[in-house]
Amino acid sequence: MRRVGFFGGTFDPVHRGHLEPARVAMDALELDGVVFVPAGSPPHKQGDPVTAFSHRLAMLVLATQDEPGFYVSDLEAERPGPTYTVDSVPLLRAEWPAAQSFFLLGSDSFGQITTWHRWAELVDMIDLVVLHRDTTWGAHMTAEVPDWLAARIMHVTPGRPLPESATGVPGVLVVEHPPVPAAATELRTRVRQGLAVGDLVPPSVARYIGKYGLYRQGV
Numbered sequence: 001m002r003r004v005g006f007f008g009g010t011f012d013p014v015h016r017g018h019l020e021p022a023r024v025a026m027d028a029l030e031l032d033g034v035v036f037v038p039a040g041s042p043p044h045k046q047g048d049p050v051t052a053f054s055h056r057l058a059m060l061v062l063a064t065q066d067e068p069g070f071y072v073s074d075l076e077a078e079r080p081g082p083t084y085t086v087d088s089v090p091l092l093r094a095e096w097p098a099a100q101s102f103f104l105l106g107s108d109s110f111g112q113i114t115t116w117h118r119w120a121e122l123v124d125m126i127d128l129v130v131l132h133r134d135t136t137w138g139a140h141m142t143a144e145v146p147d148w149l150a151a152r153i154m155h156v157t158p159g160r161p162l163p164e165s166a167t168g169v170p171g172v173l174v175v176e177h178p179p180v181p182a183a184a185t186e187l188r189t190r191v192r193q194g195l196a197v198g199d200l201v202p203p204s205v206a207r208y209i210g211k212y213g214l215y216r217q218g219v
């Protein structure tokens with residue numbers, strides 16, 4: 001591949017808020033592929049119950065199987081303890097060789113990037129692609145981000161030429177797109193309450209959740 005994007009997350013479960021912004025980013029940045037990387041043991045969720053990796057992976061496979069250019073990696077399945085992005089990126093690059101690689105994350109996650117393990121190393125390692133999440137945007141997104149990192153922000157508008165980093169250091173590419181207000185937490189609550197979630201996930205994922213009785217008892 002020429003250009004690949006890695007999209008890490010808990011994906012408990014994957015939903016429209018992941019899939020649609022990833023497609024926009026893929027088109028805007030002319031990526032040949034987006035690889036979804038479910039976290040083995042998400043560092044931000046230590047102590048919180050997380051659905052089995054096998055279920056989260058299966059739902060990602062279902063959600064992406066008919067989407068050209070969307071792939072799933074099970075890289076983090078076997079790693080014991082919390083899995084950190086800074087450790088996964090070199091392994092992902094080896095698994096999915098490309099001339100250029102990017103790491104995708106939501107604007108809420110970017111706003112908290114300084115809480116990530118060895119975050120300063122991570123931002124010097126790979127270009128970040130920030131997806132617009134309705135909960136965090138504009139000044140809220142950069143309130144906790146150091147000025148030197150906020151200075152790396154470049155805005156990407158689908159259909160317009162890509163901005164180029166003048167400094168040579170990895171950039172922070174913020175993709176301008178309408179937000180998709182969806183969150184896994186809210187989705188799990190809806191399932192627990194017996195409500196439908198077909199508007200938030202692909203039909204195959206909705207069927208899978210029902211078949212395995214996921215999220216009925218909490219999580």
Ligand code: ATP
Nearest residue numbers: 009010011017105106109131133180182183184185
């Ligand atoms: P939870 O509600 O359990 O915290 P989530 O919906 O935030 O889950 P994650 O799997 O934790 O989903 O998110 C993976 C990545 O996707 C993160 O970088 C997050 O910021 C991003 N993301 C999640 N939902 C959206 C959304 N609606 N729009 C844009 N980015 C999103």
